[in-house]
Amino acid sequence: MIRRPEPADWQADTMAILRAMNTSGCRFAHRLLPVSVAITAFMLMSACSQQAPTPPAAPSASAQAAANDAAAAKELKLYQDMLAQKAESLAAPVGKDILQKYPGTPAAAEVQKTLAQVEATAKSGPLIIDEFDATIVVPPDAKVWRDRTGNIVMELGGGA
Numbered sequence: 001m002i003r004r005p006e007p008a009d010w011q012a013d014t015m016a017i018l019r020a021m022n023t024s025g026c027r028f029a030h031r032l033l034p035v036s037v038a039i040t041a042f043m044l045m046s047a048c049s050q051q052a053p054t055p056p057a058a059p060s061a062s063a064q065a066a067a068n069d070a071a072a073a074k075e076l077k078l079y080q081d082m083l084a085q086k087a088e089s090l091a092a093p094v095g096k097d098i099l100q101k102y103p104g105t106p107a108a109a110e111v112q113k114t115l116a117q118v119e120a121t122a123k124s125g126p127l128i129i130d131e132f133d134a135t136i137v138v139p140p141d142a143k144v145w146r147d148r149t150g151n152i153v154m155e156l157g158g159g160a
Contacts, residue, residue, distance in 0.1 A: 072098060072107035079111060088121045095119075119145075 059067070075098050082091035095115040102108050123145055125138035129152065138144050141157040 068102060069105055069107070072102035072105040075102070076107035076110055083114070083118065088118050089123075092119050092123075 075094060079091050079094045079098060082088075082094060092115070095111045095118060098111045099108050099115065120143075123143050125142045125144070126140045127138045127144070129136040129138065129144065131152075136144075136152060136154070138154060139156070143155045143157065145153055
């Protein structure tokens with residue numbers, strides 16, 4: 001059976017070890033304490049006195065505008081590729097993002113010309129929307145879209 005030592009036993013063992021140490025060892029241990037305190041103080045002072053690195057210079061307005069135009073052109077290419085592949089339902093959200101993120105850019109002007117037609121084509125019936133928990137049949141005269149919270153909204157046209 002393994003016996004766990006009591007705290008009093010630990011104290012007695014510690015005292016026995018200290019008594020067994022010769023006096024020169026004790027003197028040496030007492031000399032280490034001020035050195036360790038000095039090293040700790042030096043490390044704290046050096047860590048606290050370090051200056052934060054200087055922030056990078058802000059890009060100029062023309063460089064920022066050029067980067068913005070390049071990102072918009074990249075997304076415009078994606079939008080045009082989707083239209084070329086007849087994937088209007090995927091192109092419409094990309095076009096909306098371009099208009100929202102990059103207003104006033106040449107890419108936004110290009111998207112603005114075709115987005116209304118793409119949205120009408122992408123969301124007019126007849127179509128079937130197959131979700132994981134429901135299937136929605138959209139009749140030929142209806143339009144479907146998602147609202148801000150992601151709900152599917154259907155507007156029936158004609159005699160509804």
